[in-house]
Amino acid sequence: MPRVSPATWFIYSLIMTALAFTIRSEIALILPAIPNFILGLILSLRKKYYLFPIAFLLAVWALFLNAVLFVNYGEPVVVVGPLVIRSNALWATLIVTVRIMTITGAAMIFVSMINPRELIISLERQLGLPKGLAFALSLALRLIPLMTYDYHEILFIRRQRGYRTKLIIPTDVIGVLLPLVAVGIDRAYWIGIAAELRGFQLRKRRFNPKYTLWDLLVIAAAIAQTIVSLAIVFLH
């Protein structure tokens, strides 16, 4: 088992997310935003999750576009042909980026530090996740590759049958979800029966928390960031 339990990283990333949602002063968010984002970026690049920075940049671009469309007022800052970008649009983009950095940063740390199977076990042991939900999550892990295969098979059949493979209008969604869920439900039915025949009813909750010093340090780091951010909010 890793030194910091996956459930602890889970809680850490939830606390960071809560900060991003609730702290209204953007200045106060800079403190969690920058270190979390940099740490997250390093960890996720080491794990070769290149989609993260790309998705992050896309999100910031979308924000910027949005800001230019809806809150473009104040002093002109940049003039590109007929397009005038004003101070408030830039400011709005910047402050929302701080929120996204906090969330993505925590998310990148989280997914780089855990593996899904250990996370589920850890959620059960450390946080008392009920057995049914733990079962559903474990099974979901098992089903992801199977259902990804189903999905590609269904898309190929659609192509063969001359239907769109990009899901644009609702009937496209029905045409893909219907076989996907049909095959999935059939599997679930028998997997559920097999689990009941192997004593699912008798299963006990595996709640048995054990926190190490490392766990406490990570939680302490989250709490420290919360306190500092709140302090800045009140001082401001």
Place this chain on the structure above:
Amino acid sequence: MPARRYTAIDFAILAVVAVVVGLIFFFIEIPYEVTKAAAGKMVARIVFYGLWFIGGPLAGSLIRKPGAAFLGEFLGALVEGILPTIYASSVLVYGAAQGIMSEIAYAILGYRKWGIGAGVLAGALPALVVPFLDYLLWGATITDVMLWVYMLGAMISGAIYGAIAALIGNTLRR
């Protein structure tokens, strides 16, 4: 009153719904961002947003027990959370909020109706809270008027996909 106790079959169906929702999140995430970047948030929202809500009506109409709608949507978010995705923990917040709203829809109907109409309600209600969560995050780049327009867009889209989810659930329920 239907049986309330969950069996392993119900949990297994929840897992299927969670993966369907997780896969949709996963496959739609990039198209959504691209559409949003190219055509603006409103268009992206109307086309895709309701898809984010289908875990509730899909699980509700397949399992038909109290709690199913919430769990379907919330587990879907958890599945996306453990896949490596950019939104990881924030989807949990959204997933929980959306799941609760879908669950409220079935609760209002006394857990007696699980058809297309109930699906429409379970798909539309999450739109009441999601824009406010959005406001907390993106507030600075949105005007108040736009927020209400977003909400309307999300609600229409949610109602459509809620109906689709319930149609699929009713067609395939054993």
Place this chain on the structure above:
Amino acid sequence: MLVDAKITRAQHRGSRFVLRDVFLNLGEGESVLVVGSSGCGKTTLLLAMTGVLNNLLEGEVEGYSRIGGVNLLEPEGFREVARLVGVVLQDPDKQIAMPTPYDEVSFVLENLGFNDIEERTNRILGTFGLTGKEFVSIEKLSGGEKRRLTIASAIVHDPPIILFDEPTASIDPWGVREVRKYFREHVSGLGKASIVVEHKAKYFLDLVDEVILLEDGVIRARRRISEVDEAFLEYLEEHGVDVRSPILIREPRKDAGRTILETRGLTIGYNGQPVISGIDFEVHEREVVVVIGANGSGKTTFLKTIAGALKPVAGEIVFHEENPRVFYVPQNPDYMFIHTRVKRELDDLYKRSGRIFIEKIFSEAPWLKGLLDMSPHRLSHGQRRWLALTIARGYNPSIVLLDEPTTGLDLKLYRHVVEWIRKIVKEKRSIIIASHDPRVIADLADRVYLVENNRMREVSLEYGLKWLEEGFK
């Protein structure tokens, strides 16, 4: 008596099918083989006996079913079911719930509150050749390994009886050989009782003590294995049970048409990783070519490459016709249906192939009229196979690619599928079938290609049939 079951009536919720008056008595270490065609009630019997049908699926069961003195039909008895039975179901992908072999095996031990979970789990994984793969994701295991894992997790907690529901349905002949080996060594060999539900009786006749024939929900016949003679086998065969090896009685075809498809030095695989290399393959007009090989040898990859779903790694695929139309039918027909009602699927075919085709379909399958408002996914297994093949025909392809079209089919349904495939050939289409079912060679093949050690070569029908038939022994 270890098993004392007297089920006077059993019925699924909302189903008209009824299982009646099935009595079963098994002593310690005894095994019984329950045979019969699809829909005879074999699976209903297993679900009823274990208490699943009435306790879990809201079905109705009358009578009692005692295993080790515990009546599993009572809710309190049903709670004990895991201690008393081990189950192996048809398809490992519809049974394995956990993400790794270790978790799958320890699941039942945790539920039953064992103390030596780690030791037991590792020991049984070793016995079943899964050491070193304890924490590998299930999808990385081969079909045979998954099958072994399901048997391992059925016996790890040492129950007195093991139930098998068509354990050979999803596996190739070599997998069947393994199931037989583990059955001999770890079930009957260790003095455990067993109930095996199968329509391929030939795989288990030499391993059991008694044979029961179910038909339309009642027991038609039962025999101690010592009393099973040639006449009884013939009787079973008449009732749709697969008891013999297929025999090749086909005459070689005389009128092979021109070549319509060939591959030259084709290498296929995923993401540039070759699975089969250097394939030289050809298909003529109106010809049925069967590609045989073990599970996971690359047969499906080959079909998908021909169909254009995958890009060749190297080499080329050449079509000798102007508008090559290829249609791939997957093993699971459920992937094919994209509409909520049968009628919509037929509308779709009407648009593509016109009225004459639709009228022909209705004359071939008059039962279709009563099912137009059903969801295609709710049809019976045979009907779904039929509809999938019919959709393929509706797209008017010159070459139809069929992936394992007969896997898990009982004799009766198998014969129907053979008839449907022959209809496709009569419509002047060519067919490529990927299969490990020896019956397909005996009844359909004009030519056979064999995949072995990442190579594909043409072999005679006799050789191919023998190769598959010997596989399970």
